[in-house]
Amino acid sequence: MITVCIIYPFPLNIQEKCSYSNIGDFMNDSLKELLSELKQTFADSADLTVRELSLRSDTGLEAAVVTMEGMCDKEQLGQTVLTPLLSFDFGRDSGEEAADAVLHSVLASSDIIEFSDEQQLISFITSGFAALVIDGCARGFAIGVQGFAFRSVSEPESEVVQRGSREGFTEPLRVNMSMLRRRIKSPDLVFEQMTVGSDSQTQLMLCYLQNKASPALLDTLRKRLSECDLETVLASGYLSDYLEDPGTSRLFSGVGISERPDTVCGKLTEGRIAVIVDGTPAVITIPHLFVEEFQGVDDYSNRTYYAAFIRVLKYIAFFASVFLPGLYTALAQFHPEYFPTWILIQTSEALSKTPLPVTLEVLMMTFVYEVMKEAGLRIPKSLGHAVSIVGALVIGESAVNAGIISASTLMVVATAAICSYVTSALYPPIMTLRFVFIIAGGLLGLWGIVLVTAVVIISMCAKTSLGVPYMSSLAPFSLRSMRDVFIRAGWKRLSDRTINVRNFPETEVR
């Protein structure tokens, strides 16, 4: 992991009021009282840094620069704030006059914001600003000298592309905003700031193209975010539940997640809204539809026939990953006559040598696979090979040789597992449905699978994302959108399209 230090070029626009206890209006306080209150508010936290200054003046002016340890670039703080302040002669200036002089003649920073109460002061310093307060002055100044270590911009591991940008979102909000702005230079691109989390005061940005996004959708989104009553919001995933339409199934996600700025920009141009949460590289896009899970950035760079092939491949892989173990269980347990003869002979022979019924065998292997997957994700990379060896040799080959599981079961579970990674964003519902279908197939045969399929399709058809039907393009069917569902039409045909989520049929909020 590479760490770098940057200076933020953007001024923060703190609009929301925080609600801390022990906070007063510092306009009426002396500098000492203010600093005392501040220390009390932060309970003498070790990272609260107060640099008290005696300015050069005939009247003995006192001032203080308040920062949070590690949030500021010290070199810049010294050059643009401390050195000019200490070297400037304020003469016989009063506090207010000195403040004017500081603003217009002393500070070398281009990013200075005035504030007038302690709540704003706290918001600024916790965002990395340096706060300058002068005794006898009812105003303070927040100076943009932010600079802290964070992960550099790199390609997201979960959305690797062959052709296209290698940039991925990173944790700081402002860096992520700049990545979008660099791609869409239109003034229609709007970032709208909100704060969530009563304790964490996490900043987030609603990002949209004002000429594309529906005002009604935006209002709905703002309302839902304002209803978020969490104390702490550490990642965008915390907000997903608040953004989902009430009364709809949670099996499939009604909000999309992407770590790629080019993907998010593409979605913005279709009238979607992005929610960028400070501290997480996963950006939410909403409304989110089922067919989006099968679209990738590479599709739009590759040849159309190849993109269409990949799309169809993804759909097949999705169905295989969900249905294959369940179908195998149902056929082996209830309808072995459906197997072609030579497969039937081999499968029956293999299954007859194993102690467990086929349903339990498939369930057990799928469960073991999930355990191994989870272990592989959590353990250090250096141990990853060991897990692979244990999985492949011990659980795979040895279990087959020992007659605990059949080779055909192992093959089916492994194939389904590999297929599930083709559409990795759908992994949670795939995993859940796979277990459900294995149980349904094991208990009720093909009929159980058909019945569960009907219920799942009904549930998916009933789902909406910000009022847009989740299965849009397929059901309700839209012939126009088909140019970018199972196939990807050529750019000449795609370029004259006017796909916008608000125009999808049966959208409840337009």
Next chain:
Amino acid sequence: MQTKVAFSAKRLLLTLLLCSCSVILLQSFDLSPRAGFLFHLICIAVGLAVSFLFFIPSVVIRVRTGFDFPTLVHRESPRLSPFIAVFYGAYFVYTAVFFLLPYTDMFCKKYFPETSPCFVAALLLISCVYAAAKGTNVITRFGIFLFVFALIANVLMMGGSVSSLSFGSGVVLNGTADELFRGALYFVTPAFIAVIFGFLSGFTKNFRLRQVVLTLILTGVKYAAIMFFVCFALGAYAYRQEYQTFVLSRVAHFGIYSGIESVYLALTTMSVFLIVSLFLCCVGKSVGQSGVLKHIICFAAVIFTLHTCAVYLRPVSELLTDTAVMVGFTFIAAVVVPCAYLIFGRVRLDKKAVGA
């Protein structure tokens, strides 16, 4: 959770097309084996022409008032509506059992002889309650997926049977007037979709009469295709079977793969699921908007009870699966009651007068 957004009338009629096609999947054809394919075509044409007449009252109400039948009843004569709701409740329960019985019978005879039909019906009804609770719009969206699946399933069943075709019989116009009547009566069975249309068309927009005509024509094409394959591929053997379409799926072969009947099982299951869910939606609509889920569950329980009675009592079963009774009941529900309402109720069929 019925969404307030109106959906295309085309989609409702596509769903009804699937419902009407399921008749031929579930029922044995009550036709003479010596009658040829052309004779069957005439029966289909007559049957569907009569079915079209069943549509007329609902279409008139829909086109001239913009409402569906229950809404019109609630608006124009609230005092009559409880009686009409009771009648239609009984009709939908009867029709649901009419389809459920042959399905569970076929399921238990052909696939799982050790399974109780009541168990199958119970599980299916639970699924249907879930679907009906989601509303008509969602069910018609499901219909799109089922339509695609039905296309694939039919291509598999019919395509796989091509190798068994024998053109030695069938292209004759044999048949008596009595056989023509029985044949036409059988093909009037899909007229129940007119009642569903009358109840659910209020959720739709952009309705055109030609959509109804097209639906019935496509139903006829589907029936004709199945009759063609049954006549030529299986001949008299098929007529002796209880479920001719099932037999058609059994003869389908693709190389070493011959398990097409699993596709047939899936198709019939989905079709019955669709029909019963739509009936439950209609029940919810007939008894009013408040407490719809409660009513749906109550009616599902009634359907289950009646189905259980029919499973164990043969006379009940015979009555519930009698095509003539079904057609008669449908005639009253689709034609007599709406027409009586239109004529004797002196309903002002003026959009402005009613809709204002």
